[in-house]
Amino acid sequence: MDGLFGLIAVVSLIGWIATRYSIWCLPFIVSLAILAEDDFYPLSYFPMYSDPNESENYLYVAEWKDDPATYEPIPIHQFTGLSAPKVKKMWKSYRRDFADDLHKKDTQLTPAETNEIAGILLKEFSKVANNKGSQLPDHLALVEVWIEATEKGGWTETTTVLGYLPAEKAVPQDKPIAEPAAAGL
Amino acid sequence: MRILFAYVVYQSMPLGDPFSSGAMILSNKIAPGKLQEIVSDTKSDNLLRPPLLPISQMIPNSEAALTYQDQNKPNGIANVVNLTFFSKEKFIEILPWIVFPCLLLYAAGIGLPVVLPILLFLSIGSRTLYNSQGYIHHGYQMLSLILVAQTVVVLWHAIRGDWREAFGLRKAEPRHGRTVWDWMIRYSQWMIVICYVIAGVIKPIRSDGEWFKNSHYIGIQVVKTHRQNYYSDLDPKWDIPEPQVAKFMLKDHPNLVRIFLSCGVMLEIFAFLALYNRFLSLAIGFSLVLFHYFNDLMMGLYFYGNEKLDWIFLINIPFWIWWLFLRRRVKQEQEVGEIEPAAAV
Numbered sequence: 001m002d003g004l005f006g007l008i009a010v011v012s013l014i015g016w017i018a019t020r021y022s023i024w025c026l027p028f029i030v031s032l033a034i035l036a037e038d039d040f041y042p043l044s045y046f047p048m049y050s051d052p053n054e055s056e057n058y059l060y061v062a063e064w065k066d067d068p069a070t071y072e073p074i075p076i077h078q079f080t081g082l083s084a085p086k087v088k089k090m091w092k093s094y095r096r097d098f099a100d101d102l103h104k105k106d107t108q109l110t111p112a113e114t115n116e117i118a119g120i121l122l123k124e125f126s127k128v129a130n131n132k133g134s135q136l137p138d139h140l141a142l143v144e145v146w147i148e149a150t151e152k153g154g155w156t157e158t159t160t161v162l163g164y165l166p167a168e169k170a171v172p173q174d175k176p177i178a179e180p181a182a183a184g185l
Numbered sequence: 186m187r188i189l190f191a192y193v194v195y196q197s198m199p200l201g202d203p204f205s206s207g208a209m210i211l212s213n214k215i216a217p218g219k220l221q222e223i224v225s226d227t228k229s230d231n232l233l234r235p236p237l238l239p240i241s242q243m244i245p246n247s248e249a250a251l252t253y254q255d256q257n258k259p260n261g262i263a264n265v266v267n268l269t270f271f272s273k274e275k276f277i278e279i280l281p282w283i284v285f286p287c288l289l290l291y292a293a294g295i296g297l298p299v300v301l302p303i304l305l306f307l308s309i310g311s312r313t314l315y316n317s318q319g320y321i322h323h324g325y326q327m328l329s330l331i332l333v334a335q336t337v338v339v340l341w342h343a344i345r346g347d348w349r350e351a352f353g354l355r356k357a358e359p360r361h362g363r364t365v366w367d368w369m370i371r372y373s374q375w376m377i378v379i380c381y382v383i384a385g386v387i388k389p390i391r392s393d394g395e396w397f398k399n400s401h402y403i404g405i406q407v408v409k410t411h412r413q414n415y416y417s418d419l420d421p422k423w424d425i426p427e428p429q430v431a432k433f434m435l436k437d438h439p440n441l442v443r444i445f446l447s448c449g450v451m452l453e454i455f456a457f458l459a460l461y462n463r464f465l466s467l468a469i470g471f472s473l474v475l476f477h478y479f480n481d482l483m484m485g486l487y488f489y490g491n492e493k494l495d496w497i498f499l500i501n502i503p504f505w506i507w508w509l510f511l512r513r514r515v516k517q518e519q520e521v522g523e524i525e526p527a528a529a530v
Contacts, residue, residue, distance in 0.1 A: 025375050041309060044323055044383070049406060050388045050392060052396065052403045054405065056406055058409045075417065076417065082320075090318070097258070124257075147408050153436030
């Protein structure tokens, strides 16, 4: 696919220069943006809602006190200026880079590696909060929820804890903790 | 048109206080607390919506100052340039002294070959730093692309055309039926429709052609958006176990939703037809504003910056006021609906 868009970009550029018709900028910039994905601002391929399917996830940050299994969500935006969508985008970005460093796909990461990335990200949130002049609680958890469509037109929500901060105080675990699904509709 | 665009560019600049709350400061001097009361209540803030934007988006507030001390996930030019100076206190202090003179000169049409590259660098630089923190925001790409287009056009005209015209030292004369301003507006319109076309064509590409079949699953995304809005601030307004829109999409009317959403994608893909003539520009521009409104309503997904640019460059209210009320008075004929030279060139 990249080759096709590269070809369209080159042909459009030649057409634009040769004919001076402004319409050539349309296929040229569209192809360039699709090739650039989201890596070269101001070009973007605007991927939002471009691949809808029966499951989707979101993340939130929670605080735990004595028992890591018992946690309460915190208003992360008020502490850091980062909204829940940004938390998810950062998670994806950190996970991808971590996997790249290990020369594997992000879907092949082990639960222990996932926990490690979650710890790194939670530390980053604390840093962002400090830069903003606020302070996050010491004991944090990064929680992921998967929403899945059911055949009857409803959905279920399954919660998993991706990792804790400080990790050493949290319960050691071989795999992320999954909670019972909450049913929608 | 250029005054309105300068205003939107001002709103996009990370000037920080007092400019990021400039409207509040001004209004508190005239009617203390009144504006705050309006914008903090969702209903009164959206009093003119649709078709206009929320009041909080129309008042003269700039963006907040950037506070990023590093660029851990560099994007675009951040791979070669350290842009963290946008967050330095000293730079934030001098930024208004750069931005305001540039915007005034831009609105006056003077010194564009110097002014536009500066505004372009500030726009791309600040937004690239913002996007270099591990998350990508899609609110200002269109505005930055318009600045890219205008900068290229004006520099091209300064080098290959008449530099005095480009600098505003002489009235712009048409060349091949178009002045430098016509070209700047035409390419700005192109940048707008191109952004929509990209967003439209990427959907069947990324979903392997299954977007139309699966589009009712956007109901799942609606649930996600509700949850994310809740967990950002633990705002009870968003604590809705079963969002009605999601239920409507997934269970009650999935086929109707497929048709409705597919119309939106078709509008994006064929947005370039807006450049055929002024009537289509008005119709498609207005449709895009409604498209944004429904996205906001259904999914809480808003692109106010893009809406503003649709109003300025596609709908173009000042032209229609002129066409309806002043055209005959100035005895200047301009057939609306006729193909303009720019569409053919």
